[in-house]
Amino acid sequence: MTEPLAQTVDSLRALIDDPSLPREVREALAPEFLEIEALIEKLNQRAIHVAVFGRVSVGKSALLNALAGSEAFKVGVLHGTTTTRESTHWTTIDGARVHLIDTPGINEIDGQAREKLAHEVAGRSDLVIFVVDGDLTAVEAQALRELSRIDRPMLLVLNKADRYSSTEVGALLERLREHSRGFVRAEHVLTASALPSRRRVIRMDAESRERETFEQPLADVNAVRQAIVEVLSNDGKTLAALNAGLFAGRISDQLGSRITEVRRDVADKLIRNYALGKGVAVGLTPVPLADLAAAAGLDVALVVHLSQVYGLPLTKAEAGELVLKIAAQVAVLMGAIWGVNALVSALKGVSAGLSTALTAGAQGALAYFATYITGRAAQAYLVGGKSWGERGPKRVVEEILKNLDRDSILRDARAEILAKLKA
Ligand SMILES: Nc1nc2c(ncn2[C@@H]2O[C@H](COP(=O)(O)OP(=O)(O)OP(=O)(O)O)[C@@H](O)[C@H]2O)c(=O)[nH]1
Ligand SMILES: [Mg+2]
Structure with a gap:
């Protein structure tokens, strides 16, 4: 558990276990104590919320599936596969509970509704992942700017890296870093292959004949996973923890009086x-x-x-x-x-x-x-x-x-x- 979070849990626990509180006082405070018990439970869960945003079909849902290690979200070739405002799934990364939040493509919804959704969803997220599959378009640049105002740690992920050669990937990353300067930290511009295209491979069969088969390469979302782990550990004063801390502080003040x-x-x-x-x-x-x-x-x-x-x-x-x-x-x-x-x-x-x-x-x-x-x-x-x-x-x-x-x-x-x- 991260430091401030651990301290918060400890101080709440101390409040509840305070031996100087006589039985009469403890009984009268039973409802408050129950509330604190529930809060401690929540803090102990050490959960963070991760939301994805991006244009339609860049692979937002595929990226979350790769992170979850399951087909939790619907993936499709059609534009606008994810249509519900947000769908979610719990998974575990590095021992922590991670709440994944999928959203529809930003070009599916118009400016105002998009900003509202971004505010609502990003506002309660601890990490925002903006997914692209090439250099930034004007719509993407605009959405990225809007999201950065919400002030959450943000990753800019170039997905479908499998479709590019390593030189192309290098050049694209450079351009993305340049175009997102001021919004996203350079080390937070990453690549991923959430659901790489099947590859045609030629194999020899037992009779030494060439056989054409298709193979599904493994997903590669290690950089993104690593970044989530980092947010969990250094940014340990993550907003969730910090907010929980503030909430706990308020509760203990209230409880004090x-x-x-x-x-x-x-x-x-x-x-x-x-x-x-x-x-x-x-x-x-x-x-x-x-x-x-x-x-x-x-x-x-x-x-x-x-x-x-x-x-x-x-x-x-x-x-x-x-x-x-x-x-x-x-x-x-x-x-x-x-x-x-x-x-x-x-x-x-x-x-x-x-x-x-x-x-x-x-x-x-x-x-x-x-x-x-x-x-x-x-x-x-x-x-x-x-x-x-x-x-x-x-x-x-x-x-x-x-x-x-x-x-x-x-x-x-x-x-x-x-x-x-x-x-
Ligand atoms: N080559 C390649 N294709 C990918 C990758 N990730 C996703 N795709 C394909 O991109 C298409 C769209 O994927 P989705 O995950 O549905 O994309 P999305 O961003 O959720 O799309 P919407 O929900 O429609 O906004 C699907 O056909 C996927 O197979 C990848 O890493 N490499
Ligand atoms: Mg989707």
């Missing part, structure tokens, strides 16, 4: 579930307000789980430290920003009996809220790549608290907890 999105969704769900779990647990067994901070086991579990979602796994001890750090900030900020009174009145809003004893729902809601903030803060820390960033933990927690709709979270939490407790 999808992964971020999915991680956020999964994290949000986790935070809400743990917060609810904690709220329900505390609601079932109300404890004095001071003991809430101690009931941090669930928060630690939440942080460990979150760290896995973000592919930055923390140990229980590390998560415990993080929870303490966040709790310290929350304690300071809750006091400083809202004041204890504000918090008490917020809870009053959800519970009439707050002044004497916290009801199950209200205390549960507070526990929910504490876990929710812990989760959000831990999430910010993980998104920052296990760092609080320049702002430091205090500012991060401060911003989370500031941006929260405290009252509605408490209200929703209480309703959810009560619903669970009743169930």
Whole structure:
């Protein structure tokens, strides 16, 4: 496989096999991963597309047959044997899958249609072969110019070389190189005998009598085959590979942001579930307000789980430290920003009996809220790549608290907890 192609396949494979992606994220991304698997499959096939163009009856179909080693395309003495806009056949050259594309003679179709076909077919080919059987005619020169604008590696092949002497072939090649200068590289002007005429041969039979027979000489398309192999190897950054690379790059960018999105969704769900779990647990067994901070086991579990979602796994001890750090900030900020009174009145809003004893729902809601903030803060820390960033933990927690709709979270939490407790 060529270098850039191999790299593309490797990087796609790495995306799929990334061990830092937890199961939840991987499952949510299943459709994207399937698409990438299919793309890798396609890249691994290492296929190139080769199209032939040329005047009628120059031997385009015969040339493709000789390359394929089979009678894949119809060959005929009549002008205009190939009439379908394009017929195709897969073959293998040098281990690579090659898609051969045959087209009708360029003088079969008029200027505009011809240009359109050339654009469409050559546009998705990795190599264009322009076949002639003599020096360039005006129509051929024009078509060659049009094709060269599509900017694909192009071979100019003098077919039916068997009909010329070697001196004639030499002279014709020279003229073709001269007339195609600027469009086709000199080393890409080649000869071929796709389907040499049968030769009359005289042989002696057993009785020493001369017998006239006809022999079909073997096709000679070695130069063309060699050029295809070269396109496959050096031009390895062939357009197909390059395009596939660009496509893959786009996919991995898209996937990158999808992964971020999915991680956020999964994290949000986790935070809400743990917060609810904690709220329900505390609601079932109300404890004095001071003991809430101690009931941090669930928060630690939440942080460990979150760290896995973000592919930055923390140990229980590390998560415990993080929870303490966040709790310290929350304690300071809750006091400083809202004041204890504000918090008490917020809870009053959800519970009439707050002044004497916290009801199950209200205390549960507070526990929910504490876990929710812990989760959000831990999430910010993980998104920052296990760092609080320049702002430091205090500012991060401060911003989370500031941006929260405290009252509605408490209200929703209480309703959810009560619903669970009743169930
Ligand atoms: N002598 C000789 N004749 C050839 C060679 N290649 C093809 N021919 C003959 O040229 C004629 C046309 O061949 P095709 O392969 O059908 O040519 P084409 O360019 O596909 O023609 P259209 O499909 O009609 O545009 C047939 O009679 C072939 O036998 C060759 O290398 N040497
Ligand atoms: Mg043909």
